[in-house]
Amino acid sequence: xxxxxxxxxxxxxxxxxxxxxxxxxxxxxxxxxxxxxxxxxxxxxxxxxxxxxxxxxxxxxxxxxxxxxxxxxxxxxxxxxxxxxxxxxxxxxxxxxxxxxxxxxxxxxxxxxxxxxxxxxxxxxxxxxxxxxxxxxxxxxxxxxxxxxxxxxxxxxxxxxxxxxxxxxxxxxxxxxxxxxxxxxxxxxxxxxxxxxxxxx
Numbered sequence: 001x002x003x004x005x006x007x008x009x010x011x012x013x014x015x016x017x018x019x020x021x022x023x024x025x026x027x028x029x030x031x032x033x034x035x036x037x038x039x040x041x042x043x044x045x046x047x048x049x050x051x052x053x054x055x056x057x058x059x060x061x062x063x064x065x066x067x068x069x070x071x072x073x074x075x076x077x078x079x080x081x082x083x084x085x086x087x088x089x090x091x092x093x094x095x096x097x098x099x100x101x102x103x104x105x106x107x108x109x110x111x112x113x114x115x116x117x118x119x120x121x122x123x124x125x126x127x128x129x130x131x132x133x134x135x136x137x138x139x140x141x142x143x144x145x146x147x148x149x150x151x152x153x154x155x156x157x158x159x160x161x162x163x164x165x166x167x168x169x170x171x172x173x174x175x176x177x178x179x180x181x182x183x184x185x186x187x188x189x190x191x192x193x194x195x196x197x198x199x200x201x
Contacts, residue, residue, distance in 0.1 A: 003053070003065070004065070004068055006043070007041070007043055007069070007073060008073065008074075008075075010043040010044060010075055011075045011076065012043065012075050012076045012077075012078055012171070012174070013041055013042070013043050013069060013073060013075060013076075013077050013078070014041065014042040014043070014078045014079070014167040014168075014170040014171045014174070015039070015040070015041055015042075015069065015077060015078070015079050015085065015167065016039075016040045016079065016080070016085060016163065016166045016167050016170065017036040017038065017039055017040075017085045017088045017089060017092075018036065018037055018038040018039075018040070018151055018152075018159065018162075018163045019034040019035065019036055019037065019088055019151070020034045020035055020036075020037055020150050020151070020152045021034050021150060021151060034088065034091075035057065035088065035091055035092040036057045036088050036089060036092040036093075037056070037057050037151075037152040038054050038055065038056065038057065038159065038160070038163050039054070039055045039057060039062055039066070039089075040052060040053070040054045040055075040163040040164055040166065040167045041053050041054075041055075041069075041167060042164070042167030042168055042170065042171050044171075052164040052167055052168060053164075054160045054163050054164055057092055057093075062093060063093040063094070063095055066089060066093060066095045067095050070095065070096070070097035070099060071097065071099075076102050077099065077101050077102065078101070078102040078103070078104060078170055078171070078174050079101055079102075079103055079104070079170065080103065080104045080105050080119045080166075080169075080170045080173070081103065081105045081119075082101040082102075082103040082105075082193075082196060083103075083196050086101070098197060100190075100193050100194065100197070101193065101196070101197075102174065102178065102193065103192075103193055103196060104119070104122075104170055104173045104174050104177060104178075105117050105119075106189065106192050106193060106196065107173075107174075107177040107178060107180075107181050107189065108122045108173070108177060110181065110185045110188060110189055110192070111177055111180055111181065111184075111185070119166060119169055119170065119173065120136060120169065122173060123169045123172055123173045126172075126173060126176045126177065127172050127173070127176060129172075135158075135161050135162040135165045136162060138158055138162070139151070139154055139158060139159065139162050142154050142155070142158060
Protein backbone atom coordinates (compact mmCIF):
# COMPACT_ATOMS: atom_id res chain seq x y z
CA UNK A 1 0.00 0.00 0.00
CA UNK A 2 1.30 3.47 -0.82
CA UNK A 3 2.61 5.32 2.23
CA UNK A 4 0.09 8.15 1.92
CA UNK A 5 -2.77 5.65 2.04
CA UNK A 6 -1.28 4.12 5.18
CA UNK A 7 -0.74 7.50 6.80
CA UNK A 8 -4.25 8.64 5.91
CA UNK A 9 -5.64 5.81 8.06
CA UNK A 10 -3.53 6.72 11.09
CA UNK A 11 -5.09 9.00 13.74
CA UNK A 12 -1.70 10.66 14.33
CA UNK A 13 1.58 11.37 12.58
CA UNK A 14 4.69 12.43 14.45
CA UNK A 15 7.27 14.37 12.45
CA UNK A 16 10.84 15.43 13.13
CA UNK A 17 13.78 16.89 11.21
CA UNK A 18 17.48 16.30 11.74
CA UNK A 19 19.52 19.34 10.81
CA UNK A 20 23.00 20.23 9.61
CA UNK A 21 23.68 22.07 12.85
CA UNK A 22 27.35 22.99 13.26
CA UNK A 23 28.31 22.03 16.78
CA UNK A 24 29.44 24.81 19.13
CA UNK A 25 28.84 27.46 16.48
CA UNK A 26 28.44 31.04 17.63
CA UNK A 27 26.55 33.83 15.96
CA UNK A 28 22.84 33.08 16.15
CA UNK A 29 20.17 30.38 16.37
CA UNK A 30 20.63 27.30 14.21
CA UNK A 31 17.45 27.79 12.16
CA UNK A 32 19.04 30.86 10.59
CA UNK A 33 21.84 28.76 9.12
CA UNK A 34 20.84 25.10 8.93
CA UNK A 35 18.75 22.83 6.76
CA UNK A 36 17.31 19.36 7.22
CA UNK A 37 19.26 16.34 6.09
CA UNK A 38 16.75 13.77 7.38
CA UNK A 39 12.96 13.87 7.75
CA UNK A 40 11.39 11.21 9.96
CA UNK A 41 7.76 10.18 10.35
CA UNK A 42 6.06 7.97 12.92
CA UNK A 43 2.55 6.59 12.78
CA UNK A 44 0.29 3.81 13.98
CA UNK A 45 -2.86 3.13 15.89
CA UNK A 46 -2.66 4.96 19.18
CA UNK A 47 -1.34 4.42 21.79
CA UNK A 48 1.55 2.68 19.97
CA UNK A 49 3.92 4.37 17.55
CA UNK A 50 5.51 1.25 16.14
CA UNK A 51 6.09 2.27 12.54
CA UNK A 52 8.62 4.83 11.36
CA UNK A 53 10.30 5.91 8.16
CA UNK A 54 13.26 8.21 7.55
CA UNK A 55 13.90 10.08 4.32
CA UNK A 56 17.03 11.77 3.08
CA UNK A 57 16.26 15.44 2.50
CA UNK A 58 17.56 14.98 -1.05
CA UNK A 59 14.80 12.48 -1.84
CA UNK A 60 12.64 14.17 -4.49
CA UNK A 61 9.48 12.69 -2.95
CA UNK A 62 9.89 14.57 0.34
CA UNK A 63 8.50 18.03 -0.57
CA UNK A 64 5.28 16.58 -2.00
CA UNK A 65 4.88 14.24 0.97
CA UNK A 66 5.32 17.09 3.43
CA UNK A 67 2.86 19.24 1.48
CA UNK A 68 0.32 16.42 1.61
CA UNK A 69 0.78 16.00 5.37
CA UNK A 70 0.48 19.74 5.92
CA UNK A 71 -2.49 20.36 3.62
CA UNK A 72 -4.50 17.16 3.24
CA UNK A 73 -3.84 14.81 6.15
CA UNK A 74 -6.84 14.94 8.51
CA UNK A 75 -5.41 13.35 11.64
CA UNK A 76 -3.34 15.00 14.34
CA UNK A 77 0.15 16.15 13.37
CA UNK A 78 2.47 16.15 16.37
CA UNK A 79 5.99 17.56 16.73
CA UNK A 80 8.29 18.43 19.62
CA UNK A 81 9.21 22.11 19.26
CA UNK A 82 7.10 22.51 16.14
CA UNK A 83 8.11 26.10 15.45
CA UNK A 84 11.73 25.06 14.97
CA UNK A 85 10.96 22.11 12.69
CA UNK A 86 8.55 24.19 10.63
CA UNK A 87 11.25 26.81 10.12
CA UNK A 88 13.78 24.17 9.08
CA UNK A 89 11.30 22.49 6.72
CA UNK A 90 10.37 25.79 5.14
CA UNK A 91 14.02 26.71 4.61
CA UNK A 92 14.94 23.28 3.21
CA UNK A 93 11.91 22.45 1.07
CA UNK A 94 9.96 25.69 0.67
CA UNK A 95 6.96 24.01 2.32
CA UNK A 96 4.88 25.53 5.13
CA UNK A 97 1.41 25.31 6.62
CA UNK A 98 -1.23 27.25 8.53
CA UNK A 99 -2.69 24.16 10.16
CA UNK A 100 -2.56 23.70 13.92
CA UNK A 101 0.27 21.39 14.95
CA UNK A 102 0.22 19.67 18.32
CA UNK A 103 3.45 20.32 20.17
CA UNK A 104 4.64 18.07 22.99
CA UNK A 105 7.13 20.71 24.16
CA UNK A 106 4.29 23.17 24.78
CA UNK A 107 2.31 20.41 26.51
CA UNK A 108 5.29 19.64 28.76
CA UNK A 109 5.68 23.31 29.75
CA UNK A 110 1.99 23.80 30.53
CA UNK A 111 1.72 20.66 32.64
CA UNK A 112 4.85 21.29 34.72
CA UNK A 113 7.19 24.12 33.81
CA UNK A 114 9.69 23.06 36.49
CA UNK A 115 10.54 19.81 34.68
CA UNK A 116 12.78 19.53 31.62
CA UNK A 117 11.09 20.27 28.30
CA UNK A 118 13.64 18.50 26.11
CA UNK A 119 12.24 15.46 24.31
CA UNK A 120 14.47 12.76 25.77
CA UNK A 121 14.71 13.91 29.41
CA UNK A 122 10.99 14.62 29.63
CA UNK A 123 10.09 11.27 28.04
CA UNK A 124 12.32 9.49 30.56
CA UNK A 125 10.49 11.28 33.38
CA UNK A 126 7.00 10.63 32.02
CA UNK A 127 7.51 7.14 30.57
CA UNK A 128 10.35 5.72 32.67
CA UNK A 129 12.25 3.96 29.89
CA UNK A 130 15.90 3.44 30.90
CA UNK A 131 17.01 2.63 27.33
CA UNK A 132 16.03 5.95 25.76
CA UNK A 133 19.56 7.29 25.67
CA UNK A 134 21.29 4.45 23.79
CA UNK A 135 21.04 5.92 20.28
CA UNK A 136 21.97 9.39 21.50
CA UNK A 137 25.06 8.09 23.30
CA UNK A 138 26.24 6.32 20.16
CA UNK A 139 25.76 9.45 18.05
CA UNK A 140 27.67 11.55 20.57
CA UNK A 141 30.44 8.93 20.71
CA UNK A 142 30.93 9.21 16.94
CA UNK A 143 30.86 12.98 17.02
CA UNK A 144 33.57 13.01 19.66
CA UNK A 145 35.76 10.14 18.43
CA UNK A 146 35.98 11.38 14.86
CA UNK A 147 35.83 15.11 15.67
CA UNK A 148 32.78 15.58 13.47
CA UNK A 149 31.37 19.06 13.05
CA UNK A 150 27.73 18.27 12.21
CA UNK A 151 25.20 15.52 12.82
CA UNK A 152 24.97 15.09 9.06
CA UNK A 153 28.48 13.58 9.11
CA UNK A 154 27.43 10.72 11.41
CA UNK A 155 27.03 7.47 9.44
CA UNK A 156 23.43 6.90 8.44
CA UNK A 157 23.34 3.44 10.00
CA UNK A 158 23.80 5.23 13.33
CA UNK A 159 21.91 8.44 12.61
CA UNK A 160 18.72 6.93 11.19
CA UNK A 161 17.88 4.81 14.28
CA UNK A 162 18.49 7.94 16.39
CA UNK A 163 16.14 9.95 14.19
CA UNK A 164 13.49 7.24 14.19
CA UNK A 165 13.65 7.06 17.95
CA UNK A 166 12.79 10.75 18.20
CA UNK A 167 9.42 10.33 16.49
CA UNK A 168 8.69 7.29 18.66
CA UNK A 169 9.50 9.32 21.77
CA UNK A 170 7.31 12.17 20.55
CA UNK A 171 4.44 9.69 20.24
CA UNK A 172 5.11 8.24 23.69
CA UNK A 173 5.16 11.68 25.24
CA UNK A 174 2.00 12.68 23.40
CA UNK A 175 0.26 9.58 24.73
CA UNK A 176 0.93 10.70 28.29
CA UNK A 177 0.61 14.48 28.06
CA UNK A 178 -2.17 15.08 25.54
CA UNK A 179 -4.94 13.54 27.69
CA UNK A 180 -3.80 15.72 30.61
CA UNK A 181 -3.82 18.78 28.37
CA UNK A 182 -7.34 18.04 27.16
CA UNK A 183 -8.52 17.55 30.74
CA UNK A 184 -6.87 20.52 32.47
CA UNK A 185 -5.44 23.01 29.95
CA UNK A 186 -7.46 22.66 26.73
CA UNK A 187 -8.26 26.34 26.18
CA UNK A 188 -4.82 27.62 27.17
CA UNK A 189 -3.12 24.98 25.04
CA UNK A 190 -5.21 25.88 22.00
CA UNK A 191 -4.24 29.52 22.47
CA UNK A 192 -0.57 28.56 22.72
CA UNK A 193 -0.47 26.45 19.57
CA UNK A 194 -2.38 29.11 17.65
CA UNK A 195 0.27 31.62 18.67
CA UNK A 196 2.92 29.07 17.72
CA UNK A 197 1.70 29.25 14.11
CA UNK A 198 3.63 32.51 13.82
CA UNK A 199 6.76 31.21 12.14
CA UNK A 200 10.28 32.10 13.09
CA UNK A 201 11.65 34.68 10.68
